[in-house]
Amino acid sequence: MSVIKRLEPRLANQIAAGEVVERPASVVKELLENSLDAGATRVDIEVEAAGTRLIRIRDDGGGMAAEDLPLALDRHATSKIASLEDLEQVGSFGFRGEALASIGSVARLEVTSNDGDDTRGQAASCAGRDMAVSLRPAAHPRGTTVEVRDLFFNTPARRKFLRTERTEFNHLEDVVKRLALARFDVSFSLRHNGRQIHDLRRCVDEGDRLRRVALLCGPGFVEHALSVERHAGKLRLYGWVAQPTFSRSQADLQHFFVNGRYIRDKLVVHAVRQAFSDVLYQGRHPAFALYLELDPAEVDVNVHPTKHEVRFRDGRSVHGFIYSTLHQALADVRPEEGQASAYDAPSPLSTPAGRLDLLTGELVHQREMGLTESRESATPGQGASRPYAPTPTSSGSAPMASYGRLYGGASAQDGDAVAEGDEGTIPPLGYAVAQLHGVYILAQNRDGLVLVDMHAAHERITYERLKSARDDAGIRSQPLLVPQTLAVSQREAGLVEEHSELFRGLGLTVEVAGEESLLVREIPVSLQGADVEQLLRDVLSDLLEYGSSERIARHEDELLSTMACHGSVRANRRLTIPEMNALLRDMEITERSGQCNHGRPTWTALSMAELDRLFLRGR
Numbered sequence: 001m002s003v004i005k006r007l008e009p010r011l012a013n014q015i016a017a018g019e020v021v022e023r024p025a026s027v028v029k030e031l032l033e034n035s036l037d038a039g040a041t042r043v044d045i046e047v048e049a050a051g052t053r054l055i056r057i058r059d060d061g062g063g064m065a066a067e068d069l070p071l072a073l074d075r076h077a078t079s080k081i082a083s084l085e086d087l088e089q090v091g092s093f094g095f096r097g098e099a100l101a102s103i104g105s106v107a108r109l110e111v112t113s114n115d116g117d118d119t120r121g122q123a124a125s126c127a128g129r130d131m132a133v134s135l136r137p138a139a140h141p142r143g144t145t146v147e148v149r150d151l152f153f154n155t156p157a158r159r160k161f162l163r164t165e166r167t168e169f170n171h172l173e174d175v176v177k178r179l180a181l182a183r184f185d186v187s188f189s190l191r192h193n194g195r196q197i198h199d200l201r202r203c204v205d206e207g208d209r210l211r212r213v214a215l216l217c218g219p220g221f222v223e224h225a226l227s228v229e230r231h232a233g234k235l236r237l238y239g240w241v242a243q244p245t246f247s248r249s250q251a252d253l254q255h256f257f258v259n260g261r262y263i264r265d266k267l268v269v270h271a272v273r274q275a276f277s278d279v280l281y282q283g284r285h286p287a288f289a290l291y292l293e294l295d296p297a298e299v300d301v302n303v304h305p306t307k308h309e310v311r312f313r314d315g316r317s318v319h320g321f322i323y324s325t326l327h328q329a330l331a332d333v334r335p336e337e338g339q340a341s342a343y344d345a346p347s348p349l350s351t352p353a354g355r356l357d358l359l360t361g362e363l364v365h366q367r368e369m370g371l372t373e374s375r376e377s378a379t380p381g382q383g384a385s386r387p388y389a390p391t392p393t394s395s396g397s398a399p400m401a402s403y404g405r406l407y408g409g410a411s412a413q414d415g416d417a418v419a420e421g422d423e424g425t426i427p428p429l430g431y432a433v434a435q436l437h438g439v440y441i442l443a444q445n446r447d448g449l450v451l452v453d454m455h456a457a458h459e460r461i462t463y464e465r466l467k468s469a470r471d472d473a474g475i476r477s478q479p480l481l482v483p484q485t486l487a488v489s490q491r492e493a494g495l496v497e498e499h500s501e502l503f504r505g506l507g508l509t510v511e512v513a514g515e516e517s518l519l520v521r522e523i524p525v526s527l528q529g530a531d532v533e534q535l536l537r538d539v540l541s542d543l544l545e546y547g548s549s550e551r552i553a554r555h556e557d558e559l560l561s562t563m564a565c566h567g568s569v570r571a572n573r574r575l576t577i578p579e580m581n582a583l584l585r586d587m588e589i590t591e592r593s594g595q596c597n598h599g600r601p602t603w604t605a606l607s608m609a610e611l612d613r614l615f616l617r618g619r
Contacts, residue, residue, distance in 0.1 A: 021106055023162060024151060028045065028047070030100075030103065036093055040060055050165040056147050058143065072111060073124055121140030122137060123135070185202060217255075237291070243594070257290070259299070268322060271546075277557075282599065299311070334590070429443055441583065460590060460592060463564035475505070485519055497512055
């Protein structure tokens with residue numbers, strides 16, 4: 001007697017439901033995605049008891065004809081794909097045709113729809129058990145309404161795994177927020193237990209989009225957000241990334257979308273964290289809402305039941321594109337006119353007219369004036385000229401070794417007070433007026449008071465110069481006295497042959513000595529004494545996982561960071577006014593000068609209005 005039996009439809013649907021319907025939030029996600037695929041411009045969500053008692057979603061999309069309703073509740077029936085070619089370049093949210101069937105197997109489901117302009121619609125309903133679908137006429141405008149009642153009523157064991165109503169609703173609300181961030185062209189309304197939670201109107205311009213982002217991510221995120229947009233071939237990345245000083249203790253404000261689909265992908269997370277590696281305080285997490293667009297044929301969205309993970313055809317290029325875009329965006333942030341602080345700064349996004357294009361080089365004007373020898377920006381573009389023109393560096397006449405002579409200050413203004421200069425030539429960080437306890441520089445700019453951590457600021461300046469010198473000269477190698485042999489897998493040995501140029505660029509000379517053996521002949525000079533075997537294995541692991549590796553550069557950066565820390569001006573060091581001004585000018589032309597090498601802020605500011613409020617002036 002055969003021991004292999006075909007599962008009955010009800011049991012098969014409930015097994016599928018275990019993958020698709022984890023909790024009420026899963027139901028809302030599937031139904032909202034169907035509404036968006038149907039072309040809806042408005043979606044109303046109403047839930048009771050966090051969705052366990054009722055989920056009702058109504059949209060104004062294209063609707064379904066009466067003959068399509070029974071099929072919509074059947075497994076593996078969909079209008080979104082018809083061939084293997086469609087599956088290889090999916091452009092819709094849901095495409096497997098499992099959602100409604102899975103939901104109907106564990107709840108009481110009713111779908112009412114109309115694809116015409118009159119009010120004559122049809123309703124299809126089913127309730128677990130044998131999944132028999134019943135049809136009846138129902139009045140309904142163009143669009144679809146889906147009602148899900150008594151979720152898991154026939155699978156009580158599943159219901160026991162649900163959390164408290166508050167927790168389940170938080171998960172459900174997160175789903176709505178993510179889709180609202182993905183589709184600014186759609187209005188969303190969310191009601192819970194009869195109370196209005198969200199009423200998000202359709203966005204028609206950039207101001208509307210920023211207001212929605214502020215509502216969903218918080219006004220603090222928008223105030224500290226940097227606008228990002230970059231094209232490279234068929235890749236486009238745009239959106240907002242918060243400045244490092246708006247980091248989070250948890251990774252709870254990270255929204256990444258690929259062709260409009262929210263994903264949680266380790267390749268993306270790795271690229272973002274690498275971009276923040278030089279500016280983020282230890283243990284903190286960046287905040288962002290970013291959108292990647294690429295050819296649907298270049299990404300496989302069919303690798304996970306919930307479709308939260310994707311697989312890129314060329315993961316290395318995508319990783320490098322995300323990293324370089326964000327790395328340059330963060331590098332281009334420097335003190336600007338009217339900016340209150342590197343620690344708590346009103347964003348240029350707060351007024352659309354004042355938004356900055358952070359991917360255009362800002363050093364063009366400085367290069368033309370001969371003020372810097374910085375490397376070319378990764379993204380071409382014309383930079384905005386500075387509203388001030390620093391004078392050439394003064395010789396410095398302090399009795400002790402001066403900042404200018406020891407550390408190559410860019411320029412030093414001798415003015416004792418800002419009031420003596422022309423208002424139009426006052427730089428963003430102003431001019432130094434005093435030094436506080438040998439630790440902080442007090443400066444006056446056009447807007448008020450600027451306070452600079454002397455050591456932290458110079459540490460960043462020194463660090464960036466060391467990195468620039470390293471990159472200009474390349475990574476120098478030294479031969480090992482005794483070449484080191486490593487036992488590896490055939491796949492790892494193949495990687496070494498495939499990426500031989502990459503290894504040479506990293507300062508590693510590695511040869512394939514056999515099918516499962518490598519020979520290391522040279523390593524970077526800066527990593528003398530390092531664990532060569534572990535380093536190479538880490539690089540190979542990165543190549544397998546992400547298609548690229550920054551291990552050696554990260555090790556070198558750590559060494560340069562330590563050198564910069566020890567080579568920077570120390571606390572209790574007395575600086576002259578020209579020396580302090582030279583430090584301020586260097587900060588204004590140095591990448592990532594808002595944070596030190598460890599992610600701490602280097603400066604803050606108080607405007608005259610804030611100072612007046614402190615002393616109750618004008619009351």
